[in-house]
Amino acid sequence: MKLTLTSWNINSVRLRIDLVAKFVKAARPDILCLQETKCPDDAFPLKRFKRLGYDHVALNGQKGYHGVVVLSRLPFEQVDVQSFCGKTDCRHVSAVFGERAGFRDPITVHNFYVPAGGDIPDPTVNPKFAHKLAFLDEMRTSEKLKPAPSERAILVGDLNVAPLEHDVWSHKQMIRVVSHTPIECEKLNAARKAGGWIDTMRVLAPEPEKLYTWWSYRAADWRIADRGRRLDHIWTSDALADRASTIKIAKDYRGAVRPSDHVPVTATLEV
DNA sequence: ATGGTCGGCAACCGA
Numbered sequence: 001m002k003l004t005l006t007s008w009n010i011n012s013v014r015l016r017i018d019l020v021a022k023f024v025k026a027a028r029p030d031i032l033c034l035q036e037t038k039c040p041d042d043a044f045p046l047k048r049f050k051r052l053g054y055d056h057v058a059l060n061g062q063k064g065y066h067g068v069v070v071l072s073r074l075p076f077e078q079v080d081v082q083s084f085c086g087k088t089d090c091r092h093v094s095a096v097f098g099e100r101a102g103f104r105d106p107i108t109v110h111n112f113y114v115p116a117g118g119d120i121p122d123p124t125v126n127p128k129f130a131h132k133l134a135f136l137d138e139m140r141t142s143e144k145l146k147p148a149p150s151e152r153a154i155l156v157g158d159l160n161v162a163p164l165e166h167d168v169w170s171h172k173q174m175i176r177v178v179s180h181t182p183i184e185c186e187k188l189n190a191a192r193k194a195g196g197w198i199d200t201m202r203v204l205a206p207e208p209e210k211l212y213t214w215w216s217y218r219a220a221d222w223r224i225a226d227r228g229r230r231l232d233h234i235w236t237s238d239a240l241a242d243r244a245s246t247i248k249i250a251k252d253y254r255g256a257v258r259p260s261d262h263v264p265v266t267a268t269l270e271v
Numbered sequence: 272a273t274g275g276t277c278g279g280c281a282a283c284c285g286a
Contacts, residue, residue, distance in 0.1 A: 011286085012278055036286085038279065064279050065286095116286050128285085160286090217276040217286090261277075261286085 001102070003271045005031040005109070007156035007232055009214075009262035013037040013069070017045050019256055023264055024052050027250070030073050033111040035158045037067035044069070060093040068093045068111045068157070074101040084138045085131055091115070105152055107240075107271065110145065112157030121181045129178060132160070136187035140194045147196065152271070153237040155197055158262060160231050161188040166207045167230035179229055197235035200244045200267060214262045215254050222254060234267045243269045
Protein backbone atom coordinates (compact mmCIF):
# COMPACT_ATOMS: atom_id res chain seq x y z
CA MET A 1 0.00 0.00 0.00
CA LYS A 2 0.87 3.65 -0.37
CA LEU A 3 1.60 5.41 2.89
CA THR A 4 1.66 9.21 3.09
CA LEU A 5 3.17 10.98 6.06
CA THR A 6 3.38 14.72 6.77
CA SER A 7 5.66 16.56 9.18
CA TRP A 8 4.74 20.15 10.09
CA ASN A 9 5.88 22.55 12.80
CA ILE A 10 2.54 24.25 13.34
CA ASN A 11 3.56 26.85 15.97
CA SER A 12 0.38 26.50 18.07
CA VAL A 13 -2.10 23.84 17.01
CA ARG A 14 -5.03 25.69 18.56
CA LEU A 15 -4.36 28.97 16.78
CA ARG A 16 -3.86 27.22 13.44
CA ILE A 17 -6.42 24.43 13.63
CA ASP A 18 -8.36 25.76 10.61
CA LEU A 19 -5.17 25.89 8.51
CA VAL A 20 -4.32 22.31 9.51
CA ALA A 21 -7.87 21.25 8.59
CA LYS A 22 -7.52 22.90 5.18
CA PHE A 23 -4.23 21.09 4.61
CA VAL A 24 -5.41 17.62 5.62
CA LYS A 25 -8.58 17.93 3.53
CA ALA A 26 -6.38 18.62 0.51
CA ALA A 27 -3.41 16.32 1.19
CA ARG A 28 -5.10 13.60 3.28
CA PRO A 29 -1.91 12.15 4.78
CA ASP A 30 -2.29 8.81 6.56
CA ILE A 31 -0.03 10.04 9.34
CA LEU A 32 0.38 13.66 10.48
CA CYS A 33 3.29 14.56 12.75
CA LEU A 34 3.04 18.03 14.28
CA GLN A 35 5.61 19.95 16.31
CA GLU A 36 5.34 23.05 18.51
CA THR A 37 1.73 22.32 19.37
CA LYS A 38 2.07 24.61 22.45
CA CYS A 39 -0.90 22.83 23.96
CA PRO A 40 -1.38 20.74 27.11
CA ASP A 41 -2.79 17.29 26.34
CA ASP A 42 -6.10 17.99 28.11
CA ALA A 43 -6.67 21.01 25.83
CA PHE A 44 -5.74 19.32 22.53
CA PRO A 45 -8.46 19.65 19.85
CA LEU A 46 -9.05 15.89 19.60
CA LYS A 47 -12.66 16.14 18.37
CA ARG A 48 -11.72 18.33 15.43
CA PHE A 49 -9.06 15.87 14.31
CA LYS A 50 -11.45 12.98 14.77
CA ARG A 51 -13.90 14.66 12.42
CA LEU A 52 -11.04 15.03 9.94
CA GLY A 53 -10.42 11.28 10.07
CA TYR A 54 -7.59 11.12 12.59
CA ASP A 55 -8.96 8.74 15.22
CA HIS A 56 -5.58 7.64 16.54
CA VAL A 57 -3.49 10.14 18.46
CA ALA A 58 -0.21 9.92 20.37
CA LEU A 59 0.10 13.12 22.40
CA ASN A 60 3.10 14.61 24.13
CA GLY A 61 2.21 18.22 24.88
CA GLN A 62 2.91 20.78 27.57
CA LYS A 63 1.65 24.26 28.41
CA GLY A 64 3.08 27.14 26.41
CA TYR A 65 6.15 25.59 24.82
CA HIS A 66 7.23 22.76 22.51
CA GLY A 67 4.87 19.78 22.20
CA VAL A 68 4.64 17.02 19.58
CA VAL A 69 1.84 14.75 18.38
CA VAL A 70 1.36 11.85 15.96
CA LEU A 71 -2.13 11.83 14.41
CA SER A 72 -3.15 8.89 12.27
CA ARG A 73 -5.92 7.42 10.15
CA LEU A 74 -4.34 4.02 10.79
CA PRO A 75 -4.35 2.44 14.24
CA PHE A 76 -1.04 2.01 15.98
CA GLU A 77 0.03 -0.28 18.75
CA GLN A 78 2.77 1.09 20.89
CA VAL A 79 3.50 4.66 21.91
CA ASP A 80 6.76 5.82 23.45
CA VAL A 81 8.02 9.16 24.71
CA GLN A 82 11.73 9.78 25.10
CA SER A 83 13.18 12.55 27.26
CA PHE A 84 16.49 14.16 26.40
CA CYS A 85 19.13 16.00 28.42
CA GLY A 86 17.33 15.17 31.68
CA LYS A 87 14.60 17.68 30.87
CA THR A 88 10.82 17.35 30.88
CA ASP A 89 10.50 19.20 27.53
CA CYS A 90 8.01 17.49 25.21
CA ARG A 91 10.20 17.00 22.14
CA HIS A 92 9.65 13.39 21.09
CA VAL A 93 6.88 10.88 20.59
CA SER A 94 6.88 7.65 18.62
CA ALA A 95 4.27 5.10 17.54
CA VAL A 96 4.55 1.59 16.13
CA PHE A 97 2.24 0.68 13.25
CA GLY A 98 1.82 -3.07 13.15
CA GLU A 99 -0.86 -5.65 12.44
CA ARG A 100 -3.72 -3.35 13.42
CA ALA A 101 -2.57 -1.01 10.63
CA GLY A 102 -2.25 -3.95 8.26
CA PHE A 103 1.53 -4.33 8.37
CA ARG A 104 3.07 -7.75 8.89
CA ASP A 105 6.41 -5.97 9.30
CA PRO A 106 5.80 -3.07 11.69
CA ILE A 107 6.82 0.52 10.97
CA THR A 108 7.99 2.76 13.82
CA VAL A 109 7.45 6.52 13.38
CA HIS A 110 9.51 8.94 15.49
CA ASN A 111 8.42 12.59 15.68
CA PHE A 112 11.02 15.12 16.94
CA TYR A 113 11.28 18.76 17.86
CA VAL A 114 14.98 19.55 18.36
CA PRO A 115 15.81 22.67 20.44
CA ALA A 116 16.32 25.78 18.30
CA GLY A 117 19.49 26.75 20.18
CA GLY A 118 19.16 30.51 20.70
CA ASP A 119 21.11 33.17 18.84
CA ILE A 120 24.77 32.80 19.80
CA PRO A 121 26.50 29.70 18.38
CA ASP A 122 28.83 29.25 21.36
CA PRO A 123 27.94 26.59 23.97
CA THR A 124 30.15 28.24 26.61
CA VAL A 125 28.10 31.46 26.69
CA ASN A 126 24.72 30.28 25.38
CA PRO A 127 23.08 27.47 27.41
CA LYS A 128 20.43 27.04 24.71
CA PHE A 129 23.07 26.22 22.13
CA ALA A 130 24.77 23.85 24.59
CA HIS A 131 21.38 22.15 25.09
CA LYS A 132 20.91 21.79 21.35
CA LEU A 133 24.33 20.17 20.89
CA ALA A 134 23.73 17.82 23.85
CA PHE A 135 20.33 16.91 22.42
CA LEU A 136 21.90 16.00 19.05
CA ASP A 137 24.53 13.93 20.89
CA GLU A 138 21.79 12.03 22.71
CA MET A 139 20.00 11.38 19.44
CA ARG A 140 23.25 9.89 18.16
CA THR A 141 23.71 7.56 21.13
CA SER A 142 20.06 6.60 21.77
CA GLU A 143 19.66 2.84 21.26
CA LYS A 144 15.96 3.40 20.45
CA LEU A 145 17.02 5.38 17.37
CA LYS A 146 19.13 2.59 15.88
CA PRO A 147 16.78 0.42 13.82
CA ALA A 148 18.17 -2.98 12.87
CA PRO A 149 19.05 -3.38 9.16
CA SER A 150 15.75 -5.16 8.46
CA GLU A 151 13.64 -2.88 10.67
CA ARG A 152 11.23 -0.40 9.08
CA ALA A 153 11.33 3.03 10.71
CA ILE A 154 10.75 6.69 9.86
CA LEU A 155 12.13 9.68 11.75
CA VAL A 156 10.62 13.09 11.04
CA GLY A 157 10.35 16.49 12.57
CA ASP A 158 11.68 19.96 13.03
CA LEU A 159 15.32 19.11 13.61
CA ASN A 160 16.26 22.82 13.59
CA VAL A 161 19.43 22.18 11.56
CA ALA A 162 19.91 22.83 7.84
CA PRO A 163 22.85 20.48 7.32
CA LEU A 164 23.79 20.90 3.66
CA GLU A 165 25.12 23.81 1.64
CA HIS A 166 21.92 24.01 -0.41
CA ASP A 167 19.65 23.69 2.63
CA VAL A 168 20.13 27.43 3.17
CA TRP A 169 19.80 30.44 0.87
CA SER A 170 23.48 31.36 1.35
CA HIS A 171 25.98 28.90 2.78
CA LYS A 172 28.55 31.68 3.15
CA GLN A 173 26.23 34.07 4.98
CA MET A 174 24.73 31.37 7.18
CA ILE A 175 27.87 29.56 8.31
CA ARG A 176 27.98 31.44 11.65
CA VAL A 177 24.21 31.46 12.12
CA VAL A 178 22.59 28.96 14.49
CA SER A 179 20.97 26.18 12.41
CA HIS A 180 23.81 26.02 9.85
CA THR A 181 27.05 26.16 11.90
CA PRO A 182 29.52 23.36 11.16
CA ILE A 183 29.24 21.81 14.65
CA GLU A 184 25.45 21.47 14.38
CA CYS A 185 25.62 20.10 10.85
CA GLU A 186 28.27 17.57 11.94
CA LYS A 187 26.29 16.48 14.99
CA LEU A 188 23.04 16.08 13.04
CA ASN A 189 24.88 14.11 10.39
CA ALA A 190 26.53 11.93 13.06
CA ALA A 191 23.12 11.25 14.67
CA ARG A 192 21.67 10.31 11.29
CA LYS A 193 24.57 8.02 10.39
CA ALA A 194 24.69 6.35 13.82
CA GLY A 195 21.10 5.18 13.32
CA GLY A 196 21.65 4.23 9.70
CA TRP A 197 19.04 6.78 8.62
CA ILE A 198 18.59 7.95 5.03
CA ASP A 199 17.94 11.63 4.25
CA THR A 200 14.96 10.87 2.01
CA MET A 201 14.35 14.44 0.92
CA ARG A 202 17.86 14.63 -0.51
CA VAL A 203 17.65 11.21 -2.17
CA LEU A 204 14.67 12.46 -4.16
CA ALA A 205 15.91 16.05 -4.58
CA PRO A 206 19.73 15.95 -4.55
CA GLU A 207 21.96 18.98 -4.24
CA PRO A 208 22.50 21.52 -5.72
CA GLU A 209 18.73 21.94 -5.78
CA LYS A 210 17.75 24.36 -3.02
CA LEU A 211 15.27 22.92 -0.50
CA TYR A 212 13.63 25.06 2.19
CA THR A 213 10.88 24.27 4.68
CA TRP A 214 11.08 27.42 6.83
CA TRP A 215 11.09 31.16 6.17
CA SER A 216 11.53 33.68 8.99
CA TYR A 217 8.59 35.73 10.24
CA ARG A 218 10.99 38.66 10.36
CA ALA A 219 11.50 38.90 6.63
CA ALA A 220 9.37 41.68 5.22
CA ASP A 221 8.80 39.79 1.98
CA TRP A 222 9.66 36.15 2.54
CA ARG A 223 8.62 35.06 -0.96
CA ILE A 224 10.67 37.61 -2.88
CA ALA A 225 13.77 37.34 -0.66
CA ASP A 226 13.37 33.55 -0.40
CA ARG A 227 15.92 33.32 2.40
CA GLY A 228 14.73 29.93 3.56
CA ARG A 229 16.23 27.01 5.41
CA ARG A 230 15.56 23.24 5.37
CA LEU A 231 14.93 22.70 9.09
CA ASP A 232 12.32 19.94 8.71
CA HIS A 233 13.37 16.45 7.75
CA ILE A 234 12.07 13.02 6.79
CA TRP A 235 14.50 10.16 7.39
CA THR A 236 13.89 6.49 6.72
CA SER A 237 15.67 3.39 7.90
CA ASP A 238 17.64 1.42 5.33
CA ALA A 239 14.79 -1.09 5.02
CA LEU A 240 12.57 1.71 3.64
CA ALA A 241 15.31 3.51 1.71
CA ASP A 242 14.03 2.64 -1.77
CA ARG A 243 10.33 2.89 -0.88
CA ALA A 244 9.89 6.67 -0.91
CA SER A 245 8.51 7.84 -4.25
CA THR A 246 7.73 11.54 -3.67
CA ILE A 247 8.45 14.39 -1.31
CA LYS A 248 6.24 17.46 -1.42
CA ILE A 249 7.07 20.71 0.35
CA ALA A 250 3.81 22.68 0.54
CA LYS A 251 5.39 26.12 0.22
CA ASP A 252 2.03 27.82 -0.42
CA TYR A 253 1.14 27.37 3.25
CA ARG A 254 3.80 29.91 4.19
CA GLY A 255 1.64 32.46 2.35
CA ALA A 256 -1.54 31.65 4.28
CA VAL A 257 -3.30 34.14 6.53
CA ARG A 258 -1.51 33.88 9.90
CA PRO A 259 0.86 31.14 8.70
CA SER A 260 3.32 29.01 10.60
CA ASP A 261 6.91 29.90 9.73
CA HIS A 262 7.33 26.21 8.72
CA VAL A 263 5.45 24.49 5.88
CA PRO A 264 4.21 20.88 5.65
CA VAL A 265 6.56 18.27 4.21
CA THR A 266 4.89 15.11 2.91
CA ALA A 267 6.48 11.82 1.88
CA THR A 268 4.80 9.04 -0.08
CA LEU A 269 6.14 5.53 0.53
CA GLU A 270 5.20 2.18 -0.97
CA VAL A 271 5.11 -0.09 2.08
C1' DA B 272 25.64 46.40 10.77
C1' DT B 273 21.19 46.22 12.68
C1' DG B 274 16.64 45.05 13.53
C1' DG B 275 13.18 42.97 11.85
C1' DT B 276 7.97 39.11 13.76
C1' DC B 277 5.56 35.66 15.86
C1' DG B 278 2.70 32.80 20.00
C1' DG B 279 1.76 31.96 24.76
C1' DC B 280 0.12 34.30 28.18
C1' DA B 281 -0.03 38.04 30.80
C1' DA B 282 6.47 39.30 32.40
C1' DC B 283 9.06 38.33 29.03
C1' DC B 284 10.67 33.71 27.10
C1' DG B 285 11.45 30.94 23.27
C1' DA B 286 11.73 30.75 18.40
